[in-house]
Amino acid sequence: MSFFVDVILPLPLEQFFTYQTNEAEFDQAQVGLRVAVPFGKSKVYTGIIIKKHYQKPLHYETKFIEGIIDDLPIVTLNQLKLWTWVANYYLCPIGDVMRASIPSALLLESETIVEINTEIKIDLEELSDHEYLIVEALQQQKHLKLSEIAKIIDKKNVFSLVKKLSSKEIIKTQQQLYKKYQPKLATYLRVPSKFENQTFFEEQLEALSRAKKQKEVFLQFFKIQSQNKKPITSKTLEEKANTSRTVIKALIDKAYFEEYLIKQERVDFNQEKTRNRIQLANNQENALYEIQASFEEYEVSLFHGVTSSGKTEIYMKLIEAYLKEEKQVLYLLPEIALTTQLIKRLQAYFGNRAYVFHSKYSLNERVEIYQKVLTEKKACIVVGTRSAIFLPFKQLGLVIVDESHETNFKQQQPSPRYNAKDTAIILAQQFGAKTLLGTATPSLESLYNVQQKKFGYIRLDKRYGGILPPEINLIDLKDKRKRKRVKGHFSDTLIKAIQEKIEAGKQIILFQNRRGFSPILECNTCGHSPQCPNCDVSLTFHKFNNSLRCHYCSYQIAMQTKCLACSSTNQSTKGFGTEQIEMELQELFPDIQVGRMDLDTTRGKNAYEKIIGQFENLEIDILVGTQMVTKGLDFKNVGLVGVLSADSLLNYPDFRSYEKCFQLLVQVAGRAGRFGERGQVLIQTYNPYHQILQQVTTQDFKLMYKQQIYDRKVYNYPPFFRLIKFTLKSRDYNLVNEASDWFAKFLYHYFKEHVLGPEFPTISRLKNEYLKNIILKIPPKQSLDKTKKYIQLGKEKMNAIAKFRSLKIIIDVDPQ
Ligand SMILES: Nc1ncnc2c1ncn2[C@@H]1O[C@H](COP(=O)(O)OP(=O)(O)OP(=O)(O)O)[C@@H](O)[C@H]1O
Numbered sequence: 175m176s177f178f179v180d181v182i183l184p185l186p187l188e189q190f191f192t193y194q195t196n197e198a199e200f201d202q203a204q205v206g207l208r209v210a211v212p213f214g215k216s217k218v219y220t221g222i223i224i225k226k227h228y229q230k231p232l233h234y235e236t237k238f239i240e241g242i243i244d245d246l247p248i249v250t251l252n253q254l255k256l257w258t259w260v261a262n263y264y265l266c267p268i269g270d271v272m273r274a275s276i277p278s279a280l281l282l283e284s285e286t287i288v289e290i291n292t293e294i295k296i297d298l299e300e301l302s303d304h305e306y307l308i309v310e311a312l313q314q315q316k317h318l319k320l321s322e323i324a325k326i327i328d329k330k331n332v333f334s335l336v337k338k339l340s341s342k343e344i345i346k347t348q349q350q351l352y353k354k355y356q357p358k359l360a361t362y363l364r365v366p367s368k369f370e371n372q373t374f375f376e377e378q379l380e381a382l383s384r385a386k387k388q389k390e391v392f393l394q395f396f397k398i399q400s401q402n403k404k405p406i407t408s409k410t411l412e413e414k415a416n417t418s419r420t421v422i423k424a425l426i427d428k429a430y431f432e433e434y435l436i437k438q439e440r441v442d443f444n445q446e447k448t449r450n451r452i453q454l455a456n457n458q459e460n461a462l463y464e465i466q467a468s469f470e471e472y473e474v475s476l477f478h479g480v481t482s483s484g485k486t487e488i489y490m491k492l493i494e495a496y497l498k499e500e501k502q503v504l505y506l507l508p509e510i511a512l513t514t515q516l517i518k519r520l521q522a523y524f525g526n527r528a529y530v531f532h533s534k535y536s537l538n539e540r541v542e543i544y545q546k547v548l549t550e551k552k553a554c555i556v557v558g559t560r561s562a563i564f565l566p567f568k569q570l571g572l573v574i575v576d577e578s579h580e581t582n583f584k585q586q587q588p589s590p591r592y593n594a595k596d597t598a599i600i601l602a603q604q605f606g607a608k609t610l611l612g613t614a615t616p617s618l619e620s621l622y623n624v625q626q627k628k629f630g631y632i633r634l635d636k637r638y639g640g641i642l643p644p645e646i647n648l649i650d651l652k653d654k655r656k657r658k659r660v661k662g663h664f665s666d667t668l669i670k671a672i673q674e675k676i677e678a679g680k681q682i683i684l685f686q687n688r689r690g691f692s693p694i695l696e697c698n699t700c701g702h703s704p705q706c707p708n709c710d711v712s713l714t715f716h717k718f719n720n721s722l723r724c725h726y727c728s729y730q731i732a733m734q735t736k737c738l739a740c741s742s743t744n745q746s747t748k749g750f751g752t753e754q755i756e757m758e759l760q761e762l763f764p765d766i767q768v769g770r771m772d773l774d775t776t777r778g779k780n781a782y783e784k785i786i787g788q789f790e791n792l793e794i795d796i797l798v799g800t801q802m803v804t805k806g807l808d809f810k811n812v813g814l815v816g817v818l819s820a821d822s823l824l825n826y827p828d829f830r831s832y833e834k835c836f837q838l839l840v841q842v843a844g845r846a847g848r849f850g851e852r853g854q855v856l857i858q859t860y861n862p863y864h865q866i867l868q869q870v871t872t873q874d875f876k877l878m879y880k881q882q883i884y885d886r887k888v889y890n891y892p893p894f895f896r897l898i899k900f901t902l903k904s905r906d907y908n909l910v911n912e913a914s915d916w917f918a919k920f921l922y923h924y925f926k927e928h929v930l931g932p933e934f935p936t937i938s939r940l941k942n943e944y945l946k947n948i949i950l951k952i953p954p955k956q957s958l959d960k961t962k963k964y965i966q967l968g969k970e971k972m973n974a975i976a977k978f979r980s981l982k983i984i985i986d987v988d989p990q
């Protein structure tokens with residue numbers, strides 16, 4: 175009899191692959207285990223077993239697996255179900271979903287780098303011929319890829335050889351991850367067990383009588399140990415006993431101490447609880463009660479609480495109840511910037527039961543959290559961004575989607591282009607868990623679902639502590655310019671307000687939706703502005719390093735003193751970004767501290783924490799930022815929020831732009847006056863009479879909803895119609911045109927007037943590829959399954975046309 179397993183590979187492939195195993199492996203095989211398998215000419219990948227069977231595939235010769243990696247599944251059945259849903263719904267390969275779901279440190283590939291372990295002496299006599307060749311090659315060349323090793327020994331699959339050499343510790347791979355990622359080890363001190371013998375102890379102590387310092391440190395060790403039961407590092411001892419490493423080293427040499435290693439978690443899970451009680455206000459208590467009642471009736475509930483109403487406090491109470499029942503809780507946030515403050519609040523209350531999971535964590539840190547969620551018996555709460563929905567939950571009870579109106583929950587690039595909010599609802603359903611969508615500014619889609627009685631609804635309309643909602647005023651920039659009451663980009667009203675707040679000891683947040691110094695450098699003689707050679711955009715001027723940069727492909731050149739077209743030196747900059755605002759502020763208020771938070775200042779792993787911490791500690795008076803500063807952050811001392819220009823938000827060509835503009839401005843306004851007294855908000859604009867800006871000043875979401883939902887209905891947009899967006903991409907301009915015409919025609923045949931385009935997007939060339947979009951609108955009654963089948967058919971047909979084969983087609987279901 176032959177034995178087979180079906181395997182998902184982390185590759186953009188639609189189907190599963192069947193591999194052969196021997197009988198022993200077959201016995202060991204289980205759904206969810208990792209296997210190393212050969213693929214293509216010489217590559218080895220890590221796949222996940224999804225089925226074992228005896229059925230030889232009809233159409234291809236099966237290869238044998240290289241080996242099974244795990245003893246226990248690392249992927250649960252629920253995860254596999256969710257992957258399948260995501261692949262079907264978002265029309266993407268399941269391999270892409272797998273890649274997004276499993277920390278890459280758990281996926282060994284043939285590109286893995288191998289090096290010699292220099293810490294041990296290798297006995298060359300012991301090696302087999304192949305092993306010898308590998309070791310010899312590695313001694314000459316520090317690193318080798320698995321594929322290079324394959325060439326050296328002229329063997330296709332080197333996985334088992336490498337595995338063997340690695341288990342003998344002769345070589346190291348850069349992700350030593352056949353079974354485990356590389357644990358981090360820390361060195362600790364202990365007293366050898368023979369000291370437990372009292373007589374021995376006294377003798378040894380006596381022997382130290384001439385080395386006073388050493389004796390003192392040795393005795394100190396026992397004292398520290400008795401105060402705190404935790405293991406003691408040399409460093410701790412050095413500090414607490416006020417001594418030096420030399421003294422400790424001497425004690426180690428004389429065998430008073432011995433050093434030992436403990437696996438240390440990269441993520442510090444030992445957070446101390448510092449807060450014992452949450453006392454909800456009456457209206458919060460009510461809201462909590464209503465949420466619980468809503469859970470009885472609905473799977474999903476929308477919690478619409480104004481900014482600073484204390485939604486987070488209510489979540490914590492709710493979470494506590496679930497943890498008590500040993501249920502896991504997933505807390506999703508749209509942006510990493512927000513996890514910083516939140517995790518502090520959660521850890522203060524839940525201590526080491528709160529974990530964070532996001533993409534700025536290192537590969538190994540992510541593996542640790544993944545494994546904790548998978549194996550730990552104790553229930554926990556995981557705070558994370560998008561990809562946290564793919565963690566191996568076992569007893570999920572509650573999903574909270576905070577700031578649920580945010581479009582960031584949708585992944586744009588790369589595939590899978592999933593919406594983590596919608597997928598979280600599916601995930602919760604798998605477990606019979608509840609989903610709570612929290613926000614101060616619900617999306618039209620969510621409100622519509624409430625109206626349709628699909629979601630429950632809980633409203634909390636007062637700020638915590640009875641503080642009034644911030645007072646929002648518009649500043650007419652046209653008028654101010656006419657009267658010459660503008661300095662740089664600041665109206666006199668805004669300058670005065672900043673001054674007053676500074677004098678009152680308050681902090682200020684200023685929002686500008688663009689980073690960099692100014693987006694466009696323009697020649698006053700010929701009108702030319704430097705363009706990115708790879709993308710269809712102008713370069714942005716960054717003052718700090720005097721460069722012109724593309725924000726899409728990071729192309730960069732030095733700032734030009736002469737026009738590149740006509741050599742004129744008469745050039746000026748147009749538009750403005752956060753960097754310019756920061757500089758103008760320093761000129762206007764030389765004595766105050768200005769901080770900036772945007773993509774450029776938050777690249778490193780701890781960069782957010784640092785800026786947010788400085789602002790919290792009042793080291794920064796004014797924080798300038800892009801949309802990163804607009805949402806969810808909770809600072810106690812902000813008296814004023816200023817928006818430098820609301821107009822670019824209104825002019826964005828998208829059917830959601832008014833809704834987004836409303837949400838963004840109400841959110842940024844919500845950062846003011848969260849503690850103590852009422853906050854002030856000033857919005858500068860050339861369109862002070864625009865309906866949306868008027869609705870922001872009165873925070874009239876009902877009117878906004880009524881008008882916007884009317885437009886959506888009339889023009890057949892979500893939530894009434896669904897959308898699928900197709901983007902065709904190629905370096906060949908004509909090919910993009912031809913192919914998108916072909917594809918649009920194919921769609922039109924079936925969907926008629928619901929096909930829009932093809933059309934070039936605003937930026938029609940990115941990274942040297944031309945783009946063309948087609949939008950398909952799907953009426954409420956049209957079957958999604960049939961629609962998607964037809965799309966797949968179109969894709970296959972197009973792929974079958976030789977000249978179109980090089981073309982990329984991106985499918986975005988429910989684009990945001
Ligand atoms: N019951 C409470 N006890 C103590 N402090 C509270 C309570 N409720 C709210 N607060 C405080 O009020 C502030 C605002 O609360 P929170 O951040 O939870 O509001 P939010 O509704 O999540 O706001 P946003 O939508 O703007 O994120 C916080 O500093 C919080 O600590």
Ligand SMILES: [Zn+2]
Pocket residue numbers: 706707708709724725726727728729941
């Ligand atoms: Zn570019």
